[in-house]
Amino acid sequence: NNKPIIEDKKYMKILQQNTLNRPTSTIKSFKSEKSSIYSNNYSNTSFTTKNNNSTSRFPTGNRRIDRFINETKTDMEVTFLGTASCIPSITRGVSSTLLRLDGDMFIFDCGEGTQLQIQKISSKLSTISKIFITHTHGDHFFGLPGLLCFLGQAVQMSQTPQVIDIYGPVGIRDYIRASMSMTYSRVAAPHRIHELADIPYLHGYRQEDTSFGGQPTVKTRYDPTYGEIDKGSTIYPNEDGTYTLFEDFKSIMKAAPLRHTIPCVGYVYTEKPKLGQLKVNEIKEIVARNKESLQKKYNDVNKVLRDLKALGQDDSYTFPDGTIVKGCDIVTKPIRGRKVVILGDTCNSDMIVPIAMNADLLVHEATNAYFDDSKFSNYNYLERDTRNHGHSTPQMAGSFANKINAKRLLLTHFSNRYLGDESDYSMKVMWKIEDMARETCPSLSEPNSIVAAWDMLQLPVQSTKTKIKRKNNINSDNVLVDLKQYSDSKKLNRHNVYISQYNENDFEDVKDDDEPLTN
Secondary structure, three states, rough: OOOOOOOOHHHHHHHHOOOOOOOOOHHHHHHHHHHHHHOOOOOOOOOOOOEOOEEEOOOOHHHHHHOOOOOOOOOOOOEEEOOOOOOOOOOOEEEEEEEEEEEEEEEEEOOOOOHHHHHHHOHHHHHHHEOOOOOOOOOOOHHHHHHHHHHHHHHHHOOOOOOEEEEEEEOHEEEEEEEEHHHHOOOOEEEEEEEEEOOOOOOOOOOOOOOOOOOOOOOOOOOOOHOOOOOEEEEEEOOOOOEEEEEOEEEEEEEEEOOOOEEEEEEEEEOOEEEEOEEEHHHHHHHHHHHHHHHHHHHOOOHHHHHOOOOOOOOOEEEOOOEEEEEEHHOOOEOOOOOEEEEEOOOOOOOHHHHHHOOEEEEEEEEOOOOOOOOOOHHHHHHHHHHHOOOOOEEEEEEEEHHOOOEEEEEEOOOOOOOOOOOOOHHHHHHHHHHHHOOOOOOOOOOOOEEEEEOEEEOOOOOOOOOEEEOOOOOHHHEOOOHHHHHHHHHHHHHOOOOOOOOHEEHHHHHHOOOOOOO
C-alpha cells in the first residue's frame, strides 16, 4: 500500500536495478540520474525481480544489512573495521578486519582509525588477544600504536589486561618500539612482538631485486616501560615457504608470502576437526552398571565419556562387564573444522594456495574495477596497471577464490573512487563489483556468496556443510576438551571437543543429510 507511484519510465528503469539481477546499463548512467533518485527519497524502498521462478532483492539505505537476515549466527564471525585502500574517507576507514571467535578476538591489519572503529563493536576489548599485520604500508599499520594505547587505557580502567601477541613482517618491532618510546606511551597494553623473517620480495623481475627499498634501518632496544613484556620471537619459514605462527588444542594459524610491492603475507586460520556428539542416552545404563569397575580404572567414572566420544565410526569399546559398543551407535559423525583466509595486498597469491584450499571464507582485496567511465580503454589495461601496483581487480579475486575452492568471497580494500555509504548509487556500484568477481568464479553463484564489504559489516563463518568419517584410529590422548574436568555428560557435549593431532588423510567427506549439523 506504500509503494511509490512513478510515472516516468526512465526512473523506474533505474530503480529496478536495485536487485541482484540488474539490467546491464552502465554505472555512468546512474551518475547522471542519481540526484533525481535521491530527490524522490527512494533509498529505503525494496525492489524485486523474477529469475528462475525465484525472487531476490538487496535492500539499500539503513536496511542494507537485511540482505543477510537469513544468516545463522555462529561462534565465529568476521567484522570489517575498515575497507578502504590508501587513505581513509568519510565513508570508509582503511584496512582492518576483526575475526571474532568463541571467547577470543583477532585483528588483521590496523590502519588509521582502527581504535575508533573498535569502539563500535559490542564485545569486550579484553578478549583481543592477537593482532596480525600483513605488511608495513601505512594504510595497514599506522593505527597500531594508537590502538595499543587505547586498549591499554580501556582495559586498565574496567577489565583485567591480557598480553596481546602481535605478528608481522620484519620491521614491526622497531616501529612499535620507536612509536611507544618517542611518545612516552606508558599506557600501552602489554604486548609481545613476533616477526616473520625472510619474507621474499616477489614483485621484482629478478630474485635479488630490492626496488621496494630494502629492509628498514631504524634500530631500537627492548624497554618494558612502554608495554612490551618480553622480546618476543622471530619466526622462520618452513621448508615449503609457509610460516606456522601458533597452534593450540583447537586451531592452527599459518601464513604465506604474497606478491606485493613490499614483502607481504596472507594468514590462514584453520579450526581443528570437532568430534561428534555423544549419544548419552544410549550408554547411560551401561555406564551405571559398570560404575564400580570404571571408578577403579579412571578414578572418575565420567572420564570414560572422553574415550567414548573419541571413538571413530568403525571403532568399538568394551566395558568391564563385556558389553561392546560401536562408535557409529553412540557418537555422531565428526565435523570438519572451518578455515578462514585473510589476505593482505596482492597481485598474485600462488604461494598460499596449498594451505588455503577449501576455505570456508576468503577475504581478498579488490582495489580497482573497470567501468565505462574508466581512464583505461579496456579491462586488460586496467588489470595490467593494477598488477604493476601490486593489487587486484574483482576478477582477479574471483579467480583466486575459484582456484582454492572457497565457499565464500568477501571483497575489501577498495579505491576511494568507490564510496562505502548506504545510498542507492553507492550500493549499485558495489553490486556491480560483486558481479565482476562472479564472472571468474562461477561456483559462487548464490546471491550472498560474494559480498563487497562495507565498514562495520559483520558476517558469520558458517560450519562446513559436510561431515567427515575417520578412516584411522586416533588415540584418546589426542582429544582435548575445552575444560580440564567435566562433571557430567551435558557439560561434555556443550563444549567443543577437538582432535588436537590429526592428518588430513585420516578423514574423508561423507554426505549425511538426515543428521543435523552442530557448531
